[in-house]
Amino acid sequence: MPDRDVVLLETVKTHRARLVSAFVFGELTERRLVNNNVKRLIGGVIVAAILCAVCGGFSFVTSHLGRQADQERVQQGMGPATGPVLAADAFDRDEPRGWGESDRGGRWTVAGAPEAYRVTSGAAVINSSDRPRGGHLAAVQHDRTDVTTTVRPTSVLTDGSLTVIVDGRRVSAEQGYHTVVQLTPGGGIAVSLVRTSTSQLQGERQRQISTTVTMPGSDDQGDEPTPVAIRTQVLGTNPTTIRAKAWPASGAEPKEWTVLGSDSTPDLQRPGSVGVRCSASADEGHAIDLAVDDLVVREAP
Template identity: 35%
Template sequence: MTPADPPTAGHRVRRVLRRPARLSGSGLLALLLCVLSVAVAMPAGAAPVTVTARDGFSRIVSGGWGTADQGGAWTVLTPSRFAATGGMGTIALTTDGRTQQAHLPQTGTSNDVTITLAASRTPTGGGLFVSVSGRRIADVGQYQAKVRWLADGTVAVSLVRLDTRWAETVLVREATVPGVRGVTGQQVKVRVQVTGTSPTAVRAKVWQATAAEPAAWTAGATDNTARWQVTGGVGLHAYLSRSSVPLTVRVDDVAASLTSDGTVAPPPPPPPPLPRGRRDPARSSRRRR
């Protein structure tokens, strides 16, 4: 009788019943751990984690900005150019062509930062540039709103992706912000949002500090350049044109929220338990040696 032949009356069919393998106590525990690890791995990611940063600079510090009211210590490029006094942070700029930098330690993939800025005097020549970073990635670069104070008192903004070689990729070209003035001491508010990855959405709004925040965003763009699709921090850069008179940038009312999605890779499940009476091949091979 071939395997395909049905049984006939002249043939006796022998049924072989196999008893299911029993698991030892340790085997049951390993199986339970395996099930639990799969259950833990089921969610797509952990709950988002949001941290906040705030600074009203209500302290007196020279040679830096010290520690923010909330969010950790500021890191600055040239400490002697930075100070906190009179309820504001200051950055002294000359025409040496150096960009002064300050940033906070927290990071996230969806960041929202608002800051109040002013110049101690109206710049001349090519003007004053203050870039507010919504995602700063160490050794890579940042997404930023680049705000420019011009010699005629107007204020303009552009959106830029900057790398560590100071090469800029313009996401939104510079445009004057209607109704906003940046002459001596006039405060300007800047809000920057950098959210998501692949692509990242970047947008900014600029308005006079004495007015209500506008509902509409001044500029917006998306970008999916690979190395920028990760978590990053917030901060600012300040640069003064070599053709301008020296001045001081005044910074106040820094408020930021940084959210990371919290996604983590689940741990691999433990190997399935061996049936009772079966030996671990790895152990057997070690014994044979």
């Protein structure tokens, strides 16, 4: 037989626990509802946290990949030049002899007689000959240059050609990396890269280090010469990377480089200056001079 006293005590204990629970948490049906709502709330918070983590992770990955792609494009020279300016000249002055002082980058040093050069009407002019003439900025000494300039013949080419040489790294008069752009009748363009060296280990003094890419001109050129934009980069040492592009200045800059090259000639693995030169072919029956409308030199990425 059960002990009545024990049963009574247990019953009282149970009733007391139920009374306390009812007083603190409410009736049993309400407690069940609250428990269910709490479970739903906790579940919703967990799901929201997971979704936030997934979204945050996706955003981080896409942002990182985007920055990485931007860095790769910069390293490959894609897009416009954006590096710090090392030198610049808009040639907004008059100089009857020589090219004078640049807007930024020091004084121009010209090859040969100053009478073969002048600055007028917003352009630096070179009286062309069959031998290269031009100027360079000796104060600019760098091993990562990004040079942009616009050039044009002073009159329409009818035969022969005008050769423009942009010195991306001029170590000396006989040492450097150059972008050679040949301007032909009808607005035609031929682009190549050349290195010039005095090193006895490299064989010939001058050597082409890229293919030649030709863009033919038009049969209907008109009465005005075609301005051509040129951009060249000379990057680093051992090896040095050289790349260039040329396009009609009236159009947008192409994304891709026209020519690419690499070289490790020992005497060229150091900083150099920048400059512009030109020469005319003997086929041209009258003198065709070159006008350099502007020049900007930036530090390449």
